[in-house]
Amino acid sequence: MTKKMFKNYMVNFAVVSIIFVILSLMMSGGILSKYYQGIIIFILINIILASSLNLVTGFLGQLTLGHAGFMAVGAYASALTSIVLKSIISDLPLLLVSLFVGGVSAGVVGIIIGIPALRLRGDYLAIITLGFGEVIRVIINNIEITGGAQGLTGIPRIASFKYAYWIAVVVILVLYRLTHSKQGRAIKSIREDEVAAEAVGVRTTYYKVLGFAIAAAFAGVGGGLYAHYIAFLDPNTFNFMRSVEILVIVVLGGMGSLTGTIVAATILTILPEALRGFAEFRMLLYSFMLILMMLFRPQGLFGTGEFKWQGIYDRTLKLRKALMNREKKEAVDGSTRGE
Amino acid sequence: MALLEASNISIQFGGLKAVDQFNLQVNDNELVGLIGPNGAGKTTIFNMLTGVYLPSGGDIVLDGKSIVGKKPYEIVKMGASRTFQNIRLFKELTVLDNIKIAYHHDLHYSTLSSILRLPSYWKYEKIAQESCLEFLDLFDMRDYAETLAKNLPYGKQRKLEIARALATKPKILMLDEPAAGMNPHETQELMETISLIRKNFNIAILLIEHDMSLVMGICEKIVVLDYGRVIAEGTAEETKNNKDVIRVYLGE
Amino acid sequence: MMAITAIIFHLCITGMLIHTIERIGGSCLILFLQQLINGLSVGSIYALIALGYTMVYGIIKLINFAHGEIMMAGAYIAFLLAVNTNLPFVFVLVIAMVLSAVIGVVVEIIAYRPLRKAPRISVLITAIGVSFFLQNLALVLFKADPKIMPELINKSPITIGPLQVGTVTLTTLFLSIIFMIALDLFVKRTKPGKAMRAVSEDKEASILMGINVNRTISMTFAIGSALGALGGVLYAVMYTQVFPTLGVLPGLKAFVAAVFGGIGLIPGAVLGGFVIGMIETFTKAYLSTQWSDAIVFGLLIIVLLVKPTGILGKNQKEKV
Numbered sequence: 001m002t003k004k005m006f007k008n009y010m011v012n013f014a015v016v017s018i019i020f021v022i023l024s025l026m027m028s029g030g031i032l033s034k035y036y037q038g039i040i041i042f043i044l045i046n047i048i049l050a051s052s053l054n055l056v057t058g059f060l061g062q063l064t065l066g067h068a069g070f071m072a073v074g075a076y077a078s079a080l081t082s083i084v085l086k087s088i089i090s091d092l093p094l095l096l097v098s099l100f101v102g103g104v105s106a107g108v109v110g111i112i113i114g115i116p117a118l119r120l121r122g123d124y125l126a127i128i129t130l131g132f133g134e135v136i137r138v139i140i141n142n143i144e145i146t147g148g149a150q151g152l153t154g155i156p157r158i159a160s161f162k163y164a165y166w167i168a169v170v171v172i173l174v175l176y177r178l179t180h181s182k183q184g185r186a187i188k189s190i191r192e193d194e195v196a197a198e199a200v201g202v203r204t205t206y207y208k209v210l211g212f213a214i215a216a217a218f219a220g221v222g223g224g225l226y227a228h229y230i231a232f233l234d235p236n237t238f239n240f241m242r243s244v245e246i247l248v249i250v251v252l253g254g255m256g257s258l259t260g261t262i263v264a265a266t267i268l269t270i271l272p273e274a275l276r277g278f279a280e281f282r283m284l285l286y287s288f289m290l291i292l293m294m295l296f297r298p299q300g301l302f303g304t305g306e307f308k309w310q311g312i313y314d315r316t317l318k319l320r321k322a323l324m325n326r327e328k329k330e331a332v333d334g335s336t337r338g339e
Numbered sequence: 340m341a342l343l344e345a346s347n348i349s350i351q352f353g354g355l356k357a358v359d360q361f362n363l364q365v366n367d368n369e370l371v372g373l374i375g376p377n378g379a380g381k382t383t384i385f386n387m388l389t390g391v392y393l394p395s396g397g398d399i400v401l402d403g404k405s406i407v408g409k410k411p412y413e414i415v416k417m418g419a420s421r422t423f424q425n426i427r428l429f430k431e432l433t434v435l436d437n438i439k440i441a442y443h444h445d446l447h448y449s450t451l452s453s454i455l456r457l458p459s460y461w462k463y464e465k466i467a468q469e470s471c472l473e474f475l476d477l478f479d480m481r482d483y484a485e486t487l488a489k490n491l492p493y494g495k496q497r498k499l500e501i502a503r504a505l506a507t508k509p510k511i512l513m514l515d516e517p518a519a520g521m522n523p524h525e526t527q528e529l530m531e532t533i534s535l536i537r538k539n540f541n542i543a544i545l546l547i548e549h550d551m552s553l554v555m556g557i558c559e560k561i562v563v564l565d566y567g568r569v570i571a572e573g574t575a576e577e578t579k580n581n582k583d584v585i586r587v588y589l590g591e
Numbered sequence: 592m593m594a595i596t597a598i599i600f601h602l603c604i605t606g607m608l609i610h611t612i613e614r615i616g617g618s619c620l621i622l623f624l625q626q627l628i629n630g631l632s633v634g635s636i637y638a639l640i641a642l643g644y645t646m647v648y649g650i651i652k653l654i655n656f657a658h659g660e661i662m663m664a665g666a667y668i669a670f671l672l673a674v675n676t677n678l679p680f681v682f683v684l685v686i687a688m689v690l691s692a693v694i695g696v697v698v699e700i701i702a703y704r705p706l707r708k709a710p711r712i713s714v715l716i717t718a719i720g721v722s723f724f725l726q727n728l729a730l731v732l733f734k735a736d737p738k739i740m741p742e743l744i745n746k747s748p749i750t751i752g753p754l755q756v757g758t759v760t761l762t763t764l765f766l767s768i769i770f771m772i773a774l775d776l777f778v779k780r781t782k783p784g785k786a787m788r789a790v791s792e793d794k795e796a797s798i799l800m801g802i803n804v805n806r807t808i809s810m811t812f813a814i815g816s817a818l819g820a821l822g823g824v825l826y827a828v829m830y831t832q833v834f835p836t837l838g839v840l841p842g843l844k845a846f847v848a849a850v851f852g853g854i855g856l857i858p859g860a861v862l863g864g865f866v867i868g869m870i871e872t873f874t875k876a877y878l879s880t881q882w883s884d885a886i887v888f889g890l891l892i893i894v895l896l897v898k899p900t901g902i903l904g905k906n907q908k909e910k911v
Contacts (some may be wrong), residue, residue: 128896132892138882181464182448185436185439189440192429195391195423199411201444210450240843244656247716248720255712280731283727286727287724295705
């Protein structure tokens with residue numbers, strides 16, 4: 001690890017910790033009511049869901065429309081685990097164990113679906129994942145163990161802000177590290193040109209399934225958090241529209257930008273809540289703004305770039321230089337005009 | 340024994356015999372040119388040799404092992420790599436990353452070590468960084484290391500594609516019309532790159548070209564293809580005077 | 592058009608069978624035939640909607656998620672006309688189709704055209720945005736509770752031998768087939784129809800041939816939307832309800848139908864629509880209502896895995 005990288009890590013860690021401390025203090029001090037706490041937890045869940053989808057859609061370049069299906073698998077698997085175990089173990093280990101089970105189950109389903117589905121490309125992949133997502137939902141709706149259409153109750157409400165926050169941090173960290181490694185390069189090469197990737201020795205099928213499975217697993221973790229915050233599961237929350245909402249976050253944030261996903265997840269979770277004052281016009285405005293955002297920023301807020309503190313530093317330096325140059329130039333202009 | 344030997348390979352699309360009973364031998368360190376007019380089946384042969392298409396008959400042996408039915412990435416690992424007629428780079432990635440992706444096989448660390456940033460990750464990433472930069476040095480492209488591939492000028496894009504193919508450490512390099520779309524200056528640069536490769540790497544090169552004059556100057560052996568069949572084979576002098584070749588290229 | 596001949600063939604067989612039943616009088620068979628006709632008429636609605644998906648996909652490679660909402664708009668327009676005026680059914684239908692075509696074209700010009708050169712996924716998200724927008728607009732204008740669609744068509748069933756077939760069912764089937772034949776003739780025989788096919792084949796070459804690509808795309812949206820609206824009105828009449836999310840489920844099923852038959856192919860959409868309609872009706876009648884969606888989507892998955900380009904699609908090899 002170079003000194004610069006170490007410094008970057010420390011800065012990021014400090015920022016993440018400070019945000020956590022501020023939010024915690026605001027919550028315990030009563031500045032953020034239960035309602036706002038709920039929104040923040042939803043933001044965190046959406047960050048997990050969307051950043052995992054970004055791995056597939058943004059980094060791997062494969063459009064999928066069934067992410068809610070993996071979220072559902074994770075939500076139900078983890079909820080069922082914690083229902084069974086809740087009398088035996090205490091909150092934190094219970095949450096971790098059930099999220100682990102949720103993540104692994106969703107990951108396994110991801111592999112099972114990914115192997116046949118990832119042979120398809122482009123829109124066909126999007127459609128087949130849509131199909132799988134819907135099949136998962138209908139199955140959950142019709143079997144007994146999940147509570148069927150009546151929903152699943154009795155899930156312990158143990159996903160508090162602090163747990164959700166650090167889990168989201170870990171998910172982002174893992175995804176960041178994965179995308180900045182040889183595996184990440186292989187994954188990005190598939191997005192850029194699958195034929196060329198294969199021609200330089202990248203095992204494309206392996207990396208596609210790997211990316212898909214990891215994304216599914218994290219979607220499962222997100223679903224697990226959701227289950228343990230809402231404490232009730234209705235299969236129809238995991239419909240096609242849910243998958244679309246996650247995809248919207250990814251595209252708006254910028255495909256291949258994890259920081260973009262974080263920002264977009266925050267905006268798009270707050271937006272409908274902030275528009276509550278408009279009563280029935282709320283969702284109308286929301287969708288209108290969505291269209292506007294796409295029309296004016298089709299590549300997403302962040303494109304494929306990541307936000308970096310170093311970047312701000314460089315930019316201010318550049319700005320200062322530019323300003324100084326302008327002053328100089330103005331001075332020169334002024335003098336020439338004077339002649 | 341030849342390094343690469345294709346014997347009687349054929350392929351058809353629909354009813355059309357695109358390549359018919361094609362034979363080819365490339366020896367170690369040899370530079371072989373595969374020429375022929377447009378639509379003669381040159382690229383199709385490349386696609387069979389690199390595992391993109393499966394030949395409907397015949398056998399291809401690379402370094403003593405048959406590669407028929409193997410996936411393209413397996414064939415790369417066995418020692419054959421290629422470039423494409425219409426340059427296929429990882430456009431939104433940097434020049435250095437393009438090379439690093441091809442260098443993939445020599446980086447032995449697992450997904451877990453990249454997530455946990457285990458020592459093996461740091462060790463091999465350091466190796467990757469250093470060797471790939473050295474590699475770029477060799478092609479005089481170190482200054483472009485952090486440039487996005489799509490922002491390179493055309494000639495440099497081709498050079499990067501060739502460098503990337505070489506980074507997989509092949510025994511044979513296959514170039515699919517590398518001079519296509521180049522101006523004389525860029526073609527000159529390409530020729531320099533090819534002689535650089537011959538000097539620094541101990542590998543065979545199979546070159547598809549549509550332009551005879553380019554091939555004549557540098558190839559030791561030339562195979563002339565027309566309508567999916569070999570019509571002449573030999574040194575530059577021999578093929579130049581072959582009456583079938585003259586007919587195909589100049590008309591009767 | 593293969594699919595249509597197939598359907599007509601089906602109907603002929605049905606007609607012949609009816610005579611046989613009269614003699615046998617098996618109630619099982621009657622139920623089966625009644626389901627068959629229901630399946631055909633539901634299928635014809637899916638086919639109408641699927642046509643819009645497939646035509647738009649064919650021409651600009653966009654999965655137009657807002658298409659289900661155009662269908663919903665058509666149903667609401669018909670509802671408003673039926674409640675507020677005394678216009679006969681035919682006029683209601685025509686006005687609904689024309690207005691929906693206008694909505695479709697306006698959506699294309701405002702929301703999709705500026706993104707013609709943008710990444711395809713951005714256009715997809717915009718389409719989703721438009722779909723949300725139209726749904727919520729309907730929610731604001733008409734509120735969430737379903738409105739009862741007035742009886743636009745005389746409900747009294749027609750009796751053919753032992754079979755009782757609803758007028759709505761027959762009208763639906765009849766109108767759908769008429770419009771499908773008309774579309775087929777339009778696309779194959781007329782100049783604008785040929786322009787449409789040319790643009791979906793190769794946009795650049797069409798520009799060189801002097802085809803006004805933007806106008807052709809608008810026309811495609813107009814036709815697709817009008818057919819979608821027709822489907823919407825018939826759907827609302829059949830289920831006697833209109834509500835803001837009316838277009839979501841049939842939209843999704845019709846989309847599945849379009850993919851099933853081969854997305855981008857007009858005969859594919861018709862075939863897919865009928866197949867999905869039949870499968871849905873029969874699984875609901877004989878297997879299970881709850882699982883019918885899973886079967887429809889399961890079938891979609893199988894078709895995509897076996898032949899991703901759909902039943903009528905051609906497999907294409909990527910050029911290297």
